[in-house]
Amino acid sequence: MHDPMSLEYQVTARGPATSFGCHRLEEFGLDPTLVHANHGAYGAVPRPVRDAQRAIQDELRANPCGFFRSAYPDRIRHAAKRVAEFLGGEPGDWVFVENATAATNAVVASLDLAAGDEVLTTDQVYGAVRKAIAYRCKRIGAHLVEAAIPMPVSAPEDIFAAVAGAASRRTQLVVLDFVSSPCGIVFPATELCSHFRTLGVPVFLDGAHAPGNIDVDVTALGSDYFAGNAHKWLCAPQGAGLLWCSAEQQRNLAPLVISHGYGLGYTQSFDWPGTHDPSAWLSVPAAIDFHQVNGGTDLRQRNRDVAFAAAEHLAAEFDCPLVAPRAMLSAMATLRLPLAGQLRFEQLEALQLAMQLDHGVVVSLTSAGGASWLRLSAAIYTDTADLIEAGRKVLSAPGLNDG
Numbered sequence: 001m002h003d004p005m006s007l008e009y010q011v012t013a014r015g016p017a018t019s020f021g022c023h024r025l026e027e028f029g030l031d032p033t034l035v036h037a038n039h040g041a042y043g044a045v046p047r048p049v050r051d052a053q054r055a056i057q058d059e060l061r062a063n064p065c066g067f068f069r070s071a072y073p074d075r076i077r078h079a080a081k082r083v084a085e086f087l088g089g090e091p092g093d094w095v096f097v098e099n100a101t102a103a104t105n106a107v108v109a110s111l112d113l114a115a116g117d118e119v120l121t122t123d124q125v126y127g128a129v130r131k132a133i134a135y136r137c138k139r140i141g142a143h144l145v146e147a148a149i150p151m152p153v154s155a156p157e158d159i160f161a162a163v164a165g166a167a168s169r170r171t172q173l174v175v176l177d178f179v180s181s182p183c184g185i186v187f188p189a190t191e192l193c194s195h196f197r198t199l200g201v202p203v204f205l206d207g208a209h210a211p212g213n214i215d216v217d218v219t220a221l222g223s224d225y226f227a228g229n230a231h232k233w234l235c236a237p238q239g240a241g242l243l244w245c246s247a248e249q250q251r252n253l254a255p256l257v258i259s260h261g262y263g264l265g266y267t268q269s270f271d272w273p274g275t276h277d278p279s280a281w282l283s284v285p286a287a288i289d290f291h292q293v294n295g296g297t298d299l300r301q302r303n304r305d306v307a308f309a310a311a312e313h314l315a316a317e318f319d320c321p322l323v324a325p326r327a328m329l330s331a332m333a334t335l336r337l338p339l340a341g342q343l344r345f346e347q348l349e350a351l352q353l354a355m356q357l358d359h360g361v362v363v364s365l366t367s368a369g370g371a372s373w374l375r376l377s378a379a380i381y382t383d384t385a386d387l388i389e390a391g392r393k394v395l396s397a398p399g400l401n402d403g
Contacts, residue, residue: 020302024381028235035361037390039379040184040209040332043232046380052286053237056279068275075282076271082285087228088217089244095255095270096281099241100208101128102256103227104175106243107204108136110253111173115141118170122147122163124180124368129206133175145171149185151369152336153324156188164195171201176223178216179209182366183323183373184332186214193222202249209233211242212291213300214330224249233303233331233379236287237280243270294380303331306378310387311335318395323373334375335391338400342367351397361390 025032028044036044045053060067081091097103108119119133123146130144137144147166150158163176174196178189193203205223210216212233218226226244230236245253250266261268295302308326311333315322323334337343343351348365355361364375374394376387394400 020380021383022381022386028381030381033360034356035386035390036379036382037376037387038362038364039377039382040181040232040375041364041377042238043229043235044379044381045231045237046235046290048290049235049237049283049286053279053283056282057277060277060279072278073271076278077267079282079284080267082288083230083242086288087211087242087244088219092267093244093247093250095243095245095267096278096284097227097241097243097255097270098239099231100206100227100229101126101132102241103225103243104129104204104206105132106256107225107227107253108132108173109256111136112252113137113140113142113172116170117142117172118145118168119143119173119175120145120147120163120167120171121175122149122159122177122180124149124177124182124185125175126177126181126206126208129175142172143170149369151183151323151371152321153185153328155325156191156328159185160188160191160195163192167196167199167201174201174203176203176205178205178207178221178226179213179330179332181209182368182375183334184209184329184375184377185324185334186328186330189223190221197222209330209332212287213303213332215297215300218244225253230284230287231280233300234284234287234291235380236284239280240284240287242284299380300331303378303380304329306382306384307331307333307376307387309384310376310378310391313384313388314391314395317392320374320395331378332375333378334373335395337365337372337374338395339372342370342372348372351394355390355394355397359393361393363390363394365394 027046030036080094083094084091134144145166147162149162176192177187179186189205196203202224204225207226207228211228211230224246228242230240230242231238255270257273259272259274261272308329311322315335320335320338352365355363366373
């Protein structure tokens with residue numbers, strides 16, 4: 001009989017994968033008529049992890065009272081233990097949230113801000129994170145400050161100088177990307193966290209794109225808070241967000257939903273937000289197993305190589321600069337669109353939709369730093385040729401090449 005505490009057996013029994021590319025699409029339930037080059041947006045869930053989630057849901061529905069009252073407290077802590085083993089830190093420092101945006105809202109809402117205080121971030125910040133910070137600041141009379149990242153980025157020092165130079169004596173929190181969402185740039189997170197720690201300013205590290213994409217040891221990063229999404233590169237079910245908090249900050253951090261666990265400690269306050277479907281959270285161990293079975297560190301490097309090879313090819317073919325050097329890119333590689341200026345949000349959305357409906361490619365288009373950009377994501381089910389095909393269709397779109 002299998003241990004009901006964990007469903008890893010459903011993944012490891014499949015054995016290690018020997019190849020990658022579009023023949024793996026069926027395993028993820030993805031439409032084979034499309035070129036999927038935007039894994040970074042919402043991820044994709046492979047069959048073994050879907051099976052694990054379904055088994056958890058069946059167990060819950062068979063005896064809801066028994067599951068929530070007896071099984072769930074240990075199961076959620078077991079899942080946190082697996083996250084700690086994979087990303088570093090202690091199990092008691094990890095809790096689950098719906099996504100990195102929810103984690104950001106919890107941290108920002110717990111800040112003891114006063115009128116005139118500043119929260120520092122960059123113009124690469126994820127849109128929802130920007131809105132969460134701005135909302136909190138507006139209610140209190142504090143200020144959101146955005147450091148402008150020079151693009152294309154030539155070296156990590158460019159980002160460090162921009163962020164460090166935008167801080168002031170009023171800065172109460174720094175919100176940094178680990179891997180930026182708009183353009184996939186890997187920030188010099190460790191160096192920035194160390195800098196602000198010497199100044200006594202806490203750092204929230206938005207690692208939404210980090211787990212399963214780049215190597216992570218949360219204790220070595222030196223941040224006060226770290227948020228990640230397991231449903232992106234780790235291929236857990238959507239709704240599996242992660243939040244790590246240093247021991248010194250835990251007493252001040254509360255979940256957005258105050259429920260029965262509030263007042264009983266950091267983990268208990270987050271573990272029970274009320275009656276909900278926790279199957280996405282409890283499926284994270286299965287997702288970690290799937291990731292490791294498929295190569296772990298080697299898989300992360302493989303995806304990084306695929307993304308860069310495609311972007312480098314397209315950059316040469318269309319004379320479009322990359323957003324950053326290879327060392328600052330992960331499984332997302334980004335090129336500037338051949339335009340003199342930048343497209344509006346509505347134009348980008350329309351172009352993305354046209355690419356899918358008319359050309360069968362799913363990509364991410366965004367504007368930042370006065371230009372518009374094409375972001376390509378490499379995953380288990382994509383290879384270099386897929387990304388080159390997707391990129392060519394975008395970069396050859398009528399009206400784009402005006403130079």
